Amino acid sequence: MPPPVNVYVGSPEAEDALVQELTTKRRHPRPVAPGCVTLSAQLQTDPVFARHVLADAQRIEGRGRDDLAQALFAQLGEHEDAVLAGATRLAVFSPPAARPPRGQKPRSPLLGSARDLAAVLEQKRAGRARKRATDPAPPDGSRIDVLLVAEGAAYVTAPFTPDPDPMLAWPSAFPGGHAEVADLPAPSSAYRKLVEALRWLGDPLRPGDRAVDLGGAPGGWSYVLLEHGARVVAYDRGDMDPGLLARPGFEHRRKDAFVHADFTDVDVVVCDIIDEPKRIVSLLKKALPAAPRVVVFTIKLKAPLEAAKVRAIKDALAGDHAYQLRVKHLVHNKTEVTVMMRRR
Numbered sequence: 001m002p003p004p005v006n007v008y009v010g011s012p013e014a015e016d017a018l019v020q021e022l023t024t025k026r027r028h029p030r031p032v033a034p035g036c037v038t039l040s041a042q043l044q045t046d047p048v049f050a051r052h053v054l055a056d057a058q059r060i061e062g063r064g065r066d067d068l069a070q071a072l073f074a075q076l077g078e079h080e081d082a083v084l085a086g087a088t089r090l091a092v093f094s095p096p097a098a099r100p101p102r103g104q105k106p107r108s109p110l111l112g113s114a115r116d117l118a119a120v121l122e123q124k125r126a127g128r129a130r131k132r133a134t135d136p137a138p139p140d141g142s143r144i145d146v147l148l149v150a151e152g153a154a155y156v157t158a159p160f161t162p163d164p165d166p167m168l169a170w171p172s173a174f175p176g177g178h179a180e181v182a183d184l185p186a187p188s189s190a191y192r193k194l195v196e197a198l199r200w201l202g203d204p205l206r207p208g209d210r211a212v213d214l215g216g217a218p219g220g221w222s223y224v225l226l227e228h229g230a231r232v233v234a235y236d237r238g239d240m241d242p243g244l245l246a247r248p249g250f251e252h253r254r255k256d257a258f259v260h261a262d263f264t265d266v267d268v269v270v271c272d273i274i275d276e277p278k279r280i281v282s283l284l285k286k287a288l289p290a291a292p293r294v295v296v297f298t299i300k301l302k303a304p305l306e307a308a309k310v311r312a313i314k315d316a317l318a319g320d321h322a323y324q325l326r327v328k329h330l331v332h333n334k335t336e337v338t339v340m341m342r343r344r
């Protein structure tokens with residue numbers, strides 16, 4: 001059996017940046033599927049360009065789904081009883097999808113095959129459990145991740161229990177690092193970026209929160225904040241969606257956020273302004289003395305994405321121990337990363 005490896009899962013578009021981020025003189029990551037790279041060395045905690053990791057994963061191969069399922073059960077060993085009982089869940093997923101043309105939904109080429117494999121595994125699990133008269137047990141939060149990287153090959157982890165707080169969890173609390181985002185009738189599709197970040201932050205918004213939305217137009221992010229019951233002040237010289245202007249608890253200040261943003265008594269600060277990373281980081285640092293509970297900033301980069309630039313940004317923010325910090329290239333980020341901060 002080949003030795004286990006760590007499989008980092010990011011975006012196909014950011015694969016080079018992920019490889020750069022994980023490479024050292026002695027460590028050379030190897031791409032195994034779009035957006036997925038393996039590294040045999042010690043586990044790296046929380047790279048920006050990976051949303052998930054399969055730690056110490058074993059590669060299994062088989063001629064068809066049945067064969068693969070067989071190989072998977074063969075290596076469960078002492079953990080098989082927990083899987084048969086249903087206490088440990090098998091989470092099967094495919095490599096992340098490449099960004100599709102505008103208006104189309106992303107779809108991984110192996111999505112259908114991963115679903116088929118999940119069905120075959122469930123069938124086998126139920127069959128074996130019946131045969132051995134295994135008593136069912138409630139799910140205990142433990143998971144075995146199965147990443148299908150080709151029709152006949154997958155990586156499989158040992159059982160693990162992710163931290164239930166997504167802001168602390170690594171491996172990610174979300175299978176494949178993909179936090180689901182529901183469709184919403186928001187004024188812009190940018191709302192998806194904020195919803196995804198809020199899920200990583202453990203859904204930290206509370207009704208009555210005072211929120212500041214920097215670069216808010218046309219209003220996808222403000223819409224999300226209002227839907228959570230926040231009172232929102234949006235700064236943007238551009239027009240906000242008229243539907244938002246009519247909502248109680250919403251105020252539009254048609255002003256330059258760098259000059260006029262007021263962070264007094266604020267609970268939540270979000271920013272989606274397109275500007276130089278240095279200026280955005282300075283703006284974020286200007287907000288922190290007000291001690292907001294939640295901070296979400298996107299930082300726009302230039303293509304191609306480069307790990308060194310992002311490392312510098314992360315280093316510039318890492319010093320504030322009052323906050324938990326994560327910087328991630330999320331599913332809904334294109335040429336940008338999302339800074340997520342939560343007050344301890």
Ligand SMILES: C[S@@+](CC[C@H](N)C(=O)[O-])C[C@H]1O[C@@H](n2cnc3c(N)ncnc32)[C@H](O)[C@@H]1O
Nearest residue numbers: 188190215217218219220221236256257272273
């Ligand atoms: C990517 S859009 C924001 C989209 C928004 N988050 C949404 O959900 O609809 C960036 C916005 O930043 C605004 N912007 C750029 N520079 C700004 C500044 N100095 N102050 C305030 N807003 C600014 C732009 O006018 C633009 O509306």
